[in-house]
Amino acid sequence: GENVEQHPSTLSVQEGDSAVIKCTYSDSASNYFPWYKQELGKRPQLIIDIRSNVGEKKDQRIAVTLNKTAKHFSLHITETQPEDSAVYFCAAIETGANNLFFGTGTRLTVIP
Amino acid sequence: DSGVTQTPKHLITATGQRVTLRCSPRSGDLSVYWYQQSLDQGLQFLIQYYNGEERAKGNILERFSAQQFPDLHSELNLSSLELGDSALYFCASSVGTSVKETQYFGPGTRLLVL
Numbered sequence: 002g003e004n005v006e007q008h009p010s011t012l013s014v015q016e017g018d019s020a021v022i023k024c025t026y027s028d029s030a031s032n033y034f035p036w037y038k039q040e041l042g043k044r045p046q047l048i049i050d051i052r053s054n055v056g057e058k059k060d061q062r063i064a065v066t067l068n069k070t071a072k073h074f075s076l077h078i079t080e081t082q083p084e085d086s087a088v089y090f091c092a093a094i095e096t097g098a099n100n101l102f103f104g105t106g107t108r109l110t111v112i113p
Numbered sequence: 114d115s116g117v118t119q120t121p122k123h124l125i126t127a128t129g130q131r132v133t134l135r136c137s138p139r140s141g142d143l144s145v146y147w148y149q150q151s152l153d154q155g156l157q158f159l160i161q162y163y164n165g166e167e168r169a170k171g172n173i174l175e176r177f178s179a180q181q182f183p184d185l186h187s188e189l190n191l192s193s194l195e196l197g198d199s200a201l202y203f204c205a206s207s208v209g210t211s212v213k214e215t216q217y218f219g220p221g222t223r224l225l226v227l
Contacts, residue, residue, distance in 0.1 A: 044203065052213070098169060099168065100158050100169055100171050100212065103158075105155045
């Protein structure tokens with residue numbers, strides 16, 4: 002089955018700096034990698050996803066990169082703002098099973 | 114607001130008891146997913162239903178069961194509850210069957226087993 006590891010578990014950055022969260026996965030056939038943001042006490046929300054046929058995807062201040070050879074993908078947030086403070090979860094699909102396996106989460110704190 | 118509703122918001126019960134959690138998907142969505150979020154296990158996929166039929170199964174215990182009704186709402190039944198079942202239970206919905214579609218999460222039900 003799929004195994005997803007996420008680092009770091011906590012991350013603090015100054016407002017305006019960049020934040021990078023990394024995930025590795027084990028299923029080499031996995032082909033879909035979403036990122037979810039969960040603010041304190043709220044529901045997870047999809048913020049960006051990437052499929053294995055592309056190496057990078059950007060949406061304003063958020064980007065995700067994928068390295069299929071190394072089986073890792075990363076979330077990049079530029080020009081961080083206090084409202085970016087949340088727990089971020091990466092996930093990968095277990096091929097053939099239609100399951101999402103989630104990383105353990107990264108608590109991002111943006112210091113004003 | 115994602116359009117997905119869950120009831121109740123909070124539930125406190127005792128070990129050995131049985132509870133039912135309810136989820137109503139977004140209008141037009143046919144798939145419902147159930148997830149368990151605990152402090153030590155993170156977010157774990159439990160089960161998916163699509164248009165009334167079980168579609169995919171994850172790490173769901175035998176003490177847990179789910180179903181999706183003709184009006185597409187879903188219920189997650191948890192029985193013989195243990196302390197370790199205390200967690201936040203989310204449902205999510207999407208239009209079709211594929212997990213690659215955007216899933217919209219409900220607000221969750223916080224279960225506390227004493």
